[in-house]
Amino acid sequence: MHSSKWINEPKTISGLDPLTFHTLPDTDFWRNTHYGFNRMTAHARLTDVKARRFTCRATIQMEPSHMYDQAGIVLYVNDDHWIKTSVEYIPDGPSHLGAVVTSFGYSDWSTRDFSNDMVRNPLTFEIVYTDGDVEIFFEYGDGMREQLRIAHLHDVSTLRVGPYACSPDVNATGFDVTFSEWGLSESSM
Secondary structure, eight states: OOOEEEESOOSEEEEETTEEEEOOBSOOEEESTTTOOEEEOOEEEEEEOOOSEEEEEEEEEEOOOSTTOEEEEEEEEETTEEEEEEEEOOTTSOEEEEEEEEETTEEEEEEEEEOGGGTTSOEEEEEEEETTEEEEEEEETTTEEEEEEEEEOOSOSSOEEEEEEEBOOTTOOOOEEEEEEEEEEEOOO
C-alpha cells in the first residue's frame, strides 16, 4: 500500500477508505491564466509515485452546494506543473467535466457539459500516465466510459497523485465528498 499525505488538509475528515471530507471555502488549484490569480489551496491527499507508467482511479460522490464546487484527481509535480480532472458544479447547469493542465505556472482548462441530474451520482475518473503523457477518462451511469483529454506533464522530477476537492467561491459553505475505490497500479516499462 502506498502512503499518502495531505496538502491543505480539510478540517472535517471521516474515514480514509473510503475517504470522506468537507471542503472549505476559497479553495482551488489555479495558476495565472485569464483570472489573474494563483490559488494552491485545494484539499488533496497525495501519494508519491516512482513508476514511469501507472494508472490511478477514484470514484467520487459529492453533495455540491455552491458555484464551482469540484472533486476529482490531481497529478502534482510542483506548483508550476500539475493536472487536475474533476466534475465542477454549476447550480443553474449544465455542470462541467474538465481537466486543467498547468505548465510553467500557467493553467489551461478544457471542459464539456455534464448534466446536473448526474452530478450527485457516482462518477469515476481514471488517469493513465506514461512517461509524462497523460490520458484522462471518466465513467458514469451504466458503464459509459469516455476520454476527456490527452496532455503532457512537463518537468516531472517527483510526482504525486491523489483525490482532491475544493470550493472556489469565497462565500461557499463547503460540501461533503466521498472518494471510494481509490486504486493506483504501477507498471514497468
